Amino acid sequence: MDKDKKIKIIVWILFIVIWAGLNYYIGARIWQIFGHFIPDYQYGYWGGLAFLAVSYIIGRLQNVFYWGKVSKGLYWIGSYWLAAFFIFS
Numbered sequence: 001m002d003k004d005k006k007i008k009i010i011v012w013i014l015f016i017v018i019w020a021g022l023n024y025y026i027g028a029r030i031w032q033i034f035g036h037f038i039p040d041y042q043y044g045y046w047g048g049l050a051f052l053a054v055s056y057i058i059g060r061l062q063n064v065f066y067w068g069k070v071s072k073g074l075y076w077i078g079s080y081w082l083a084a085f086f087i088f089s
Helices: 003-034 039-065 069-088
Strands: none
Touching: 003 039, 003 069, 039 069
């Protein structure tokens, strides 16, 4: 494997780790605020947050291969989460 491929892989791994960590941090802070109102829905909350976190990336990847209502919807949902992400952080 050449040096450029290794660097790209390292950059993508760092991006994913940082993205996941920031989403977890924001999700944990939101859960601290609203968690006592909905304690029985913890798994649903984290599942929804994971969906929001990956929806923009999946929507953009789907846009390359298939442009349809699903990819457009994921793109819009992810865009709104990305905006909220920057507002909350």
